Amino acid sequence: MNELIHLMRTTGSPRYFTDEDVSDEVILQAIEAARFAPSGGNRQPVRWIVVRDGQIRRALAELYLPLWQRDMAAFLSGEMRSGAATLGPAVRAANDFAESFGNVPVILVACVVEADLHVHMKDSAGHPNFLGGSSVYTFVQNACLALRSLGVGATITTLICEREAEAAQLLGIPDGMRSACHIAVGYPAGGFPTTLTRLDVEALVSYDRYSDAPPPDL
Template structure:
């Protein structure tokens, strides 16, 4: 698959077929994903593939109460989302069928392999993720190349102590994301909805657009 096509069609899949994903597909994808950029080549990411039905159900049982609270906020108008109504409906379906996905990949990262430079700024620290999430996206693209769909969720990270105990994750590792993996129930999207380049790219200063915002004649 051509790279830009993969990038434009690797959306969040919330409905999967029951077909299992073979080990060789996973191995090929992990082999590519590990080349994602990371600070100092410290390679902090470790992957944990969960296929066991009981473990998937246990993860789903942790996930659903948090989703229910979030979903109640959406429907009650206290949580603002930019998603379309169908997307929210699909996300609700996803939450209620999480245990049925073929596999859940738990993204773990060694804390001593991260180097956050923003933790003293008095706001949310995010820089440590720069050594994690490019590799996560590599995995999603590598699976897409093989016709396998994914969804990245971070909601379960709130339940890290319970997840760590359940999956015997060492204390020196954090959970950075969970990725559902499987063949899509329907086709991959042909076009994802994103903001136009003209609205998201600035030149020199934040308020100065780099590209012309006026419509083409």
Template sequence: MELSEAMRSTGTCRYFSDKHVSDDVLRQAFDDARFGPQGGNRQPVRWVVVRDDATKKRLAELYLPYWEAYYAAVQEGSKAVGAVPKTVESANEFARHLGEVPVMIVVCAELDGLHPTDHELGRLSVVGGASIYPTVQNLTLALREQGVASALTTLLCAEEPAVKELLHIPDGYLTAAHIAVGYPRDGFPRKLTRTPVEDIVFRDSFDTPMFA
């Protein structure tokens, strides 16, 4: 598979088949993912693969109240979203069946391996994620190459203490994301909708489009 094709078809999968995802498939994906860039080559990312049904069910139980609050706000009109109604409804279906996905992967990161340089700017600090999320994206692409789909969510990070206790994640580590993994029930998307290049790239100044 060409890299461009993989990037253009690795969308969020919310409907999975019950086909088993083998350990060999996961190992190959993790083996590729670990080459993602990170600050100082500190390699802070760790993964917890959850197959146990009871554990997946508990993670889903922790997740659902956060989704329900968001979904209710969308329904009431108090939460503005860019997603089309069909996407919101598929996300709602996903949330209510999260415990049934073939595999859940919890993304952890060692705090001492992160180097945020923006925590004193008086706004949300995001730079630490630069040592985490490129590796996560590598994983989703490596899974896609093998015909396996994924859905990345961060809602469950709000329940980090409970998740850490459930999965015996030691002190000094945070949870950065949760990834549902499985073979897609309905195949991969043929066309993902994204903002065109003309609207997101600028030359020399933010008010000068590069590809007008």
């Protein structure tokens, strides 16, 4: 299997990390590669904060945990859909991750220069507009893949973005910028997964017009 495809299939979202430090050399090597992601007009709106300070990490964790607990209650009640094949183990791992978020070796924060997005927040029908993400999360996934290639795990959360004002104060994020996600970075305890549960390609692809029917010859 092609090496890049192998990394894409086995990156995942580790929930458990060792205490081993992740060096600045490794972090910067990943960001150096991530910066070649495409962005609208090549405006490159993403900036990074590498959070090592224990007090700041714990403060971010205090913002994260109640938001996770809210969503977890929605999963368990059926109000929010989960794609996990087996909810029990997934819940335990996710809860453990949320409760130990402040202890991960590094929290990598992807920030966005808002003026460089040039995207309205809502479309003409009033729906939330996610198009700006096309110039943001390409960098984020590049960083995660680069870290994976270096033996480092990365787990993305966007929940803390709901507490943007408090997070911005903690991190010194200036006006005109905001966080796009917070990434837990560390060496995964137990290594990387060999198999991830995902929808089959037949369930994802249609030709010429959207259809729930499987595509031909797959």
